[in-house]
Amino acid sequence: MPKELLKVKDLKQYFPIKGGLLGRTINHVKAVDGITFDVYEGETVSIVGESGCGKSTTGRAILRLDEPTAGEVEFDGEDLLALSKKDMRKKRKDLQVIFQDPYASINPRQTVRQILEEALEIQNVVPKNERAKKIADLMEVVGLGAHQADRFPHEFSGGQRQRIGIARALSVDPKLIIADEAVSALDVSIQAQVINLMKQLQRDFALTYLFISHDLGVVRHISDRVIVMYLGKIVEIGDKTSIFDNPHHPYTKALLSAIPVPDPDAQSERVLLEGDVPSPINPPQGCRFHTRCPFATERCRVEAPELRNIDGMKEGHMGACHFMEEIKNGTHQVE
Amino acid sequence: MVKATDILDQEPILEVKDLQTSFFTDKFEVKAVDGVNFAVPKGKTLGIVGESGSGKSITSLSILRLIQNPGKIIGGEILFKGENILKKSEAEMRKIRGNEISMIFQEPMTSLNPVYTVGQQISESFMIHQNMSKKEAMKRSAEMLELVGIPSPKQRVKQYPHELSGGMRQRVMIAIALACDPELLIADEPTTALDVTIQAQILELMKDLQDRLGMSIIMITHDLGVVAETCDYVAVMYMGKVVEYAKVRDVFKNPKHPYTVGLLNSLPRHDIDLGDVELQVIEGSVPSPDNLPKGCRFAPRCPFATELCHEKLPDLEQSDNGNQIRCWIYTDEWDGDQEVDVSAKRTT
């Protein structure tokens, strides 16, 4: 069993909503509402789900870009949330992040060299006189070529910029990289390049990825394990094959069936979900999916299901639905 | 040269002939659309795919003549029901827009005016094109919302865009577009900003509406899955040019152009497991528009490119299965490996 690099336990992130006469907090956006999972060293875990379900928030909370409301984040045996601001700054060397927007995620006023130099300087990874070489190496590693170091971000294409972001993340030799929609904004032809690069870097540098995406094609390609989130909660978690080939949660099934297949002959049976994702300010009671679930019963409206493993699921594959067995057997009755 | 209508089984409602649209910046001319040909059959859907910046949106805006400064349509013909739109006056154009040809845009958040209610925005079409009174138009707007599947439309017409979810906003956009029963609907990436489950709802809705109202659709997208699911014909664009124009099955089952093949190959799929193999990639990226290659636009990234490809631009030609391809490989002048199998890498 490989070592657990990241352990997230009962993580909650509530954003206050101000209001009332005195501008006090009157409510919360329950963006992430108690999620628990582990990430093992060297693997890629993906988080998928619809917009607003709390994927990014999870990533940001782990990085302490926003201070989480509750829960534990243990990284490499150390409780991140207990670190002082200063210690956390040092610790950041080991956890890096790549963002979605190749335009917004790098400072347009810095050349690539300045961007990388700054990263090296902050964490003081290599002595000053070796920085130039390190930068050149990094540029080669991400496939940009050292000669392009003195150019500005706007002189690069989207895919190249994403490589700059990757180089910046790599520069401090991290152990874990959280990639928040790192390839979503790219064209398919470029996306493939970046995915390949990320996979290769994982092999070369023994990296661990927490890969956040809504593109299930990419997720299937890159991950070892997959977490499916819905409205701040994990609804299903398991290894890649289980999730894609043997989904148990009705939401996972609907999600998979909703994606158009680039094959005109493919005849998928589509589960069309009604309506939109409800607001995380006042999430539905009971199972959060019950408002859109074709199988929802009275129980679902009242009782929140726990993640559990049932017969026919691989080890480590869990779903949060009261009626996984019944649905699987085809014996489920909707009142 | 071939004619775009050649591959159609139906009457075309729109035919675009050698359309050229350029942007004149201070330094140089950006040929955003550079000699595009295609046709849209009546009651069917034409898909336009291509990477970002390939000219899809500019093509569609050119059809409505909505190109803004410093852009200009500098050549070609756009025949709508046999008449050349480019010859029409601005006033005549306004009668066509939103009435005979409508458009849905990619970003439902930003494509609706935040300061007017949904009802006001839909009824504007009725008021402009059908001279309806405000009240009547409002009533029709509610009916339109019902048509696109928005529950309790009477209340919704009074709401502002920010009070609706992304999916609903896109439905509103569709309602606006369909208000005056257009004969041609141009949908510019109508689902890109939406979640998959919502995208599925919208695509379903559009298919349904097309069946009921019998309009023609131009579906612009970069999502090959969407194309496979909704289109009858496909035009693949690269750098302002159509490189492959074919029936939808052919594009997926028997792609000819190396770029089309590359696109299909680089697509990670959720429905099949490719194992731990690397994705096939098209190396490099789209050249910047101010630095266009001399020959075939795709030559710098094409694994098969030869001297000829770098030197000379190929024409759109009829290929053996009746589709149209812009590639030297399928011509007599081809100077490379005669046995080259462009599509062989596809692993499906």
Add this chain to the structure above:
Amino acid sequence: MREEINTGAAQIKAAPNPTLVKLSTFWRKLTSSKSAVVGGILIIAIILIALIGPYFVPYSPSATDTANRLNGPSLAHWLGTDNYGRDIFSRIIDGMSITLYVGFSAVLIGMTVGVFLGIISGYYGGKIDTIIMRFMDILLAFPGILLALAIVAVLGSSLNNVIIAVAVFSVPVFARIVRGSTLSVKKLEYIDAVKALGASDARIIFKHILPNVASPIIVQATLSIATSILSASGLSFLGLGAQPPMPEWGAMLADGRNYMYDAPHVATIPGIAIVIVVLAFNLFGDGLRDALDPKMKN
């Protein structure tokens, strides 16, 4: 790698000094902007005149000649004479440097303080933000004259203190603008990216936020130069501005007030001079803003 071909628009192969590269692109962009060139030439001319002009003026700027007062422009006095018979042309030239000094220093001080407060306010938010912004509200709602009198009462009446007084008025304006921009810039992903690298708040504020809120600051600053000169002259009637015979333009303008009917040129000429300076800085500011914006293609 193939990409070299594709992105080879700018053919920089070797890696020269990055600051030089930055400077040269900056320069290229700046000189390609029409307004920056016109504004820049004007500014250079203005500065040159301010520096060496006083050595070449036809008359001493403070020499009175009461027999020839309020004369209109003539060959002897190109821009006419003022109420003491002093040569307006000589005074305009001589007063250029002091006027620029007043306008600049006031804007510089107001800008520095305002930008600092605005960034702190926007970046940290919460209580700090509330306190700073409420304080700015108090300043905004407070009549400037009283403030100026009080400042001068505490610090004494000198041109420099007047500059401080004028600067204080402009602090809230800058603070508000900068706070607004900071709020939007701090949401950008690259700020999170450097935060994730372990960057300190100071680094984020000065290296990453400040340069990206520069454009609205530049625009406001170029506009403020005019208002600062005018406000400073407005205070001179309280005995707080430039003291005679200092040919500060604002004071000259205010002096001319009494002769608006008989000799409108006394007030109009310094007024036009101020407009020219303001125009020059605004043109240049517009160009500068574009040149500082890396997204604008060169």
Add this chain to the structure above:
Amino acid sequence: MFQFIVRRLIQTIPVLIGVTILTFSMVRLIPGDPAQIMAGESASQEQIELTRERLGLNDPLPVQYFDYVSGVVTGDLGNSIRNGRPVADEIKVRIGTTVSLAFYSTLLSVFLGIIFGVFAAVRRGKLSDTLVMIAALFGLSMPNFWLGLILIQYFAIGRDVLFFNTGWFLASGWGTWQQMVLPVITLGTAGAAIIARMTRSSMLEVIDQDYIRTARAKGVKERIVVYRHALKNALIPVVTVVGLQFGALLGGAVITENVFAINGLGRLMVGAINSRDFPIVQSGVLVFAFLFVFVNIMVDVIYRLLNKRIDLN
């Protein structure tokens, strides 16, 4: 919305308290003794002492401040040192004048500013755009007294200026439209220039938005696209400037009131500052601050009404 207004009003309290403290200390910080100024150049020392005593100027400062604030709270603003009249009366007779002057000037600024701003934006990059923007710079750099006196010369006296008499308006006073036109132009010009610049840049931003394209795609006439679809959005950021501008107008009103002999608050204040009439200065500043804050609350309300994206609570 009601809640929002109430909340904003509550937030106003610390600002107003801050203003009272600041004013109170500043008035006493500045040199010059009201008793001395009142008594004039030739008054005896005892004389001045007596006056000081009578005015309560010899009390300890905290006592004076407390007296003042409790007066304000109970609605008693005290009496003017200079002429002994109740401060409340002195302010009451003038406040309407100043508010209407500022109001009409704001109206003019907004009207002209928007027209020219839109005009320039629609003609972006053309000569007319450049000219309008240069004119705006002129408007900004023109001192109020200068503009005021020029307007009086040309449109109040009006003699010998053109071939016919252009003395259409009056140079002094406030009340009839002939009296109001020139001061309003004088006070409103700078604001118009600022608003024109703001409107232009805001319009340029809005005109590139997707929803403008949507409107065009519907077949909407260009004029309606500009004035109905674009302008309403472009005005949102402009509105906040109007609020700040109103504050600047109140400040600028001093000079305009002086030039046009308008009996307003600004002139009262300057006179009071000059004669160290503490009660008037203190209450005047408070009224100014209150007006400013009030207008900015209104602006926020309008902003929110215009900007449907902001949740009202």
Add this chain to the structure above:
Amino acid sequence: ACGSSDDDATGDDTSEGTSEDANDAPAAEGGELVIATLSEAVALDPHGSNDTPSSNVAYNIYEQLVVQDENMDLQPGLATSWEMIEDTVWEFYLEEGVTFHDGTPFNAEVVKANIDRILDEAVASPRSFLFNMINEVIVVDEYTVQFVTDYSFAPLPAHLAHNGGGMISQAVIEADYEAMADGGDPGATINENPIGTGPFKLDYWNSGDEMRLVKNEEYWGEPAHLDSIVFRVVPEDGTRIADIETNVAHISDPLSPSDVSRIENTDGIFVNRTPSVSLSYIGFNVQKEPFTDVRVRQAISMAINKDAIINDLYGGAGIPAIGPIAPNVFGFDDSIEGLEYDVEAARELLAEAGYADGFDTTIWTNDSRERIDAATVVQDNLSELGINVDVQIVEWGAYLDDTAAGEHDMFILGWSTVTGDADYGMYPMFHSENHGTPGNRTFIANDELDRLLLEARQNPDPDERQALYSEAQQILVEEAPMLYIHHQEFLIAVSDDVQGLWQHPTGILMLKDVTLAQ
């Protein structure tokens, strides 16, 4: 009784402009006269204000026991005659049958009540300095009143002619005291309800804007011609001119010297010039180096070209001053020679004093246009002697404070001898007892001078007083504690429609006999 004889004299005297143009338009009774003034009256309590705008209005409402004619000679007012019956006792005989606007009679009791009020510390009248030598007011009979002074005080009638000695109805005075007892400010009641014996009554007063007086039909003397007078505050010079040019106002008061030519060139308006009893001066702080040296003070006095200042800057509105008091003030001696304008001599004096290369100093002025003008020219003139003058414009409040504290080097101020008697013009300004606030801001202390000034104010004999003042003036010229610039001339712009107007040398407009052409 006193008015009519003066009138004819002034009518001729006022200005040629009037008589010339007056012929075209017939003068008539009635009408409303509109006066655009720079500043507003502070108060209508004649005991409670000390500013010309207030006096200008009050003069029409209240009357004094004595009046001064345009030559500053004393004439009967509410008193028909007066005499000094003892060294320290003056007796005044009052006009009979005079009633106030409120119908109450004017008599000796009223006079006593008024003077007592001015001297009452609780009222803190800024005019009390006029009468603080009065120890007691004795009502002899209904129309005879005696003033007992602490010392023999010759100029008392002149002081009583000051409009601070305006008589208020006793009923109002009592009402005011009652209000004071209830916590009101002194004078508040009188301001609201100004009741005098004068030819006009207050109609309304819109604070900060305008004030209207209407004719007192029951006036005891010859009633006024005008129906009403409006005083409107128009602070900006240019706007006052616009008002008179557009016939919105009849009189613009004051007129800036720089606008004289414009008015002169406009049809239908003329400039009215009146010599004043005031002095504008540049004072030296004689207790501060280098002004402790009389030669320095003289040198500076001689280096300034007063004629140029007056003629070029002030448009000729005034006459060069030799000493501190104006020619029309009692005590003036025209035989005294001033220091002549002589730059060479000044240079030599300065060298003698050890300042051959000049020195650095400052000159303070407040924001008055004319004073800044003078400072600027002085600055330029003195630069020829190598004296480097820094002009500092100081805000009025601070200016009074700081000059009283002696923090200045040189400063510019003015003084108006409103009583027309040299005592008023010289005692506060030069007696060493009055350093600082009371008026002596040059801080001169000269025993001989002190003695002369004291003696002159107490000596009842006019001739002896004249001699004493001549001597004092001689000392003041030689000592040169200040550079006497000029005795200014009041300038006002007047519409041709206005007839019979004249301005008092103290600046007060004489409106009772004004008529308006129809």
